[in-house]
Amino acid sequence: MESYHLTHLKQLESESIFIMREVAAIFERPALLFSGGKDSIVMVHLAQKAFWPAKIPLPLLHIDTGHNFPETLEFRDKLVQKTQARLLVGSVQNSIDKGRVIEEKGVNASRNKLQTVTLLDAIEEFKVDAAFGGGRRDEEKARAKERIFSHRDEFGQWDPKNQRPELWNLFNGHKHLGEHFRVFPLSNWTEMDVWQYIAQENIDIPSIYFSHNREIIQRDGMLLANSPYLTLVEGEIVEQRRVRCRTVGDMTCTGVVESEAITIEDIIQEVASARVTERGGRADDKRSESAMEDRKRQGYF
Numbered sequence: 001m002e003s004y005h006l007t008h009l010k011q012l013e014s015e016s017i018f019i020m021r022e023v024a025a026i027f028e029r030p031a032l033l034f035s036g037g038k039d040s041i042v043m044v045h046l047a048q049k050a051f052w053p054a055k056i057p058l059p060l061l062h063i064d065t066g067h068n069f070p071e072t073l074e075f076r077d078k079l080v081q082k083t084q085a086r087l088l089v090g091s092v093q094n095s096i097d098k099g100r101v102i103e104e105k106g107v108n109a110s111r112n113k114l115q116t117v118t119l120l121d122a123i124e125e126f127k128v129d130a131a132f133g134g135g136r137r138d139e140e141k142a143r144a145k146e147r148i149f150s151h152r153d154e155f156g157q158w159d160p161k162n163q164r165p166e167l168w169n170l171f172n173g174h175k176h177l178g179e180h181f182r183v184f185p186l187s188n189w190t191e192m193d194v195w196q197y198i199a200q201e202n203i204d205i206p207s208i209y210f211s212h213n214r215e216i217i218q219r220d221g222m223l224l225a226n227s228p229y230l231t232l233v234e235g236e237i238v239e240q241r242r243v244r245c246r247t248v249g250d251m252t253c254t255g256v257v258e259s260e261a262i263t264i265e266d267i268i269q270e271v272a273s274a275r276v277t278e279r280g281g282r283a284d285d286k287r288s289e290s291a292m293e294d295r296k297r298q299g300y301f
Contacts, residue, residue: 123180
């Protein structure tokens with residue numbers, strides 16, 4: 001009998017599709033958290049495969065900080081039109097206007113942390129009981145305490161000591177009224193896996209992932225894209241550089257890297273030789289040693 005061996009990418013794809021189908025079977029109102037970044041784009045592609053030939057049976061939920069890269073929003077709208085998916089948007093600006101959150105002030109002010117309240121409000125408004133997220137095993141050290149089915153209490157908060165075991169790919173989706181789950185189908189993927197999968201599947205991604213000319217400033221060892229949302233301090237100058245985004249987020253805290261990568265294959269080579277993690281270019285993660293875990297406990301991604 002001839003044996004059949006899956007490549008590691010096919011194994012990861014198969015696992016992710018299985019997780020998505022499990023969620024569709026267990027929960028009533030799942031949604032896919034969509035940032036416009038490569039991980040959420042890969043999740044959309046996986047969802048298309050999981051539920052083909054039907055349309056994606058869950059909406060895309062975007063938490064809009066109002067400080068997005070323009071290329072990201074343009075790509076989001078084109079993808080929604082192409083896939084005919086339903087788009088739900090939670091606005092941080094609306095949260096500010098309603099007094100739900102207070103805008104940060106100062107040179108390093110960012111709306112990234114404010115997303116937590118907007119996200120929890122959107123989950124409650126749209127009655128989402130399971131939200132797909134793009135967290136990966138190599139992304140941030142708080143992931144070591146995470147599960148694929150990540151239980152959140154009635155306040156949307158995460159307790160690493162109150163997560164369920166996941167032996168033999170058995171997932172426990174039981175919850176009480178008001179609680180929900182975050183589900184991470186890319187849990188066993190790495191950044192390299194994502195890029196290799198994008199290359200294999202010929203998946204479209206926003207242009208900001210490729211090398212392009214952009215105005216930047218240097219701050220605290222990082223390169224930040226110049227934008228109307230940045231406040232320059234004395235000594236900072238705006239320069240033109242050839243850069244690309246390695247990760248996508250709020251423009252005020254998402255660093256760019258100098259690069260000549262103009263193809264997916266070029267990016268794969270860069271990732272293979274990188275000595276800084278992907279989130280090493282996120283200023284919001286540098287605010288404290290436990291920044292991400294603290295925000296996860298509060299209900300963040």
